[in-house]
Amino acid sequence: MYRRQFLKAATSGLGSLLLGVGASPQPAKKKIEIRGAYSSPDPFWQKGVHLGEYGIDAVFIHAESIDTALIQRCRAEGARVFAEFPAFNGGGWLTQQDGDRQRVIDEHADAWPIDEKGQRSPRQTWFLGICPTNETFLRARLEALKRVVTSHKLDGVWLDYLHWHAQFEDPKPLLPETCFDESCVRRFQAESGLTVRGTRPEEWAQDILGRYQERWRDWRCSVVVDFARRCREILWQHAPQLVLGNFQCAWRDDEYGGARRRTLGLDLRSMAQVFDVMSPMLYHGRSGHSTDWVGRNVKWLCNQL
Numbered sequence: 001m002y003r004r005q006f007l008k009a010a011t012s013g014l015g016s017l018l019l020g021v022g023a024s025p026q027p028a029k030k031k032i033e034i035r036g037a038y039s040s041p042d043p044f045w046q047k048g049v050h051l052g053e054y055g056i057d058a059v060f061i062h063a064e065s066i067d068t069a070l071i072q073r074c075r076a077e078g079a080r081v082f083a084e085f086p087a088f089n090g091g092g093w094l095t096q097q098d099g100d101r102q103r104v105i106d107e108h109a110d111a112w113p114i115d116e117k118g119q120r121s122p123r124q125t126w127f128l129g130i131c132p133t134n135e136t137f138l139r140a141r142l143e144a145l146k147r148v149v150t151s152h153k154l155d156g157v158w159l160d161y162l163h164w165h166a167q168f169e170d171p172k173p174l175l176p177e178t179c180f181d182e183s184c185v186r187r188f189q190a191e192s193g194l195t196v197r198g199t200r201p202e203e204w205a206q207d208i209l210g211r212y213q214e215r216w217r218d219w220r221c222s223v224v225v226d227f228a229r230r231c232r233e234i235l236w237q238h239a240p241q242l243v244l245g246n247f248q249c250a251w252r253d254d255e256y257g258g259a260r261r262r263t264l265g266l267d268l269r270s271m272a273q274v275f276d277v278m279s280p281m282l283y284h285g286r287s288g289h290s291t292d293w294v295g296r297n298v299k300w301l302c303n304q305l
């Protein structure tokens with residue numbers, strides 16, 4: 001996945017550092033709480049250097065790419081190992097790569113995010129989300145998480161793609177209204193006590209956005225937090241020593257018309273009650289921001305907590 005071909009930092013509000021592979025192994029002038037590298041450490045190893053020479057003491061690696069040999073080598077070089085675990089990523093569940101094409105998986109069609117017109121919301125550039133109340137999908141993710149934390153001796157897990165269907169990493173964000181399928185509307189009614197009029201997704205959407213929009217946006221945030229709690233429970237049951245982190249959109253609430261909460265369904269304070277560490281994805285270059293945007297947004301995020 002090309003968006004992650006550079007390193008990202010784990011930020012806990014204590015301090016962080018982004019370090020490119022081409023950086024020189026200079027001694028640090030300030031005390032750094034954690035220096036993390038994202039994705040496979042192979043670029044370092046192919047250059048014949050070990051992680052300790054760069055002061056890297058943590059690596060964040062896609063869960064499916066982790067094996068015992070990799071963990072042992074990282075540990076031998078002084079780095080802790082954290083698994084990146086995708087949450088609401090529909091790729092591989094809704095579609096499958098078939099040569100140059102994406103083949104739709106018909107048996108999972110009920111998990112497709114549905115927009116306000118009652119249509120399947122398409123892939124937003126490279127990202128395809130999911131209906132985040134589809135219980136079959138959610139249980140499959142929780143089972144996968146259990147496998148990850150029981151198969152490897154990790155230091156922690158970072159949930160990724162934990163948001164409603166949207167594209168927030170490109171310079172022009174794509175922010176569809178979802179999800180108005182039967183699963184979401186039924187659960188919204190059950191948990192809010194409200195009654196939604198209509199018999200089809202487009203009618204439900206019109207009624208919800210017309211009469212209950214604020215309650216709907218609040219409820220969408222609660223769906224994200226609820227899944228995070230279920231992941232936390234998996235850790236409590238099977239690997240309670242692990243740190244639970246979250247790679248999260250780095251927007252402030254006043255950017256993009258409030259889309260952090262409105263579209264992505266991210267309520268920072270309620271999410272912070274579940275996670276040990278929040279890692280804002282501060283991709284200023286690829287998302288069309290200046291470097292000072294990074295500092296402004298880190299400051300804003302820290303002030304929220």
Ligand SMILES: [Zn+2]
Binds near residue numbers: 134181
């Ligand atoms: Zn849905």
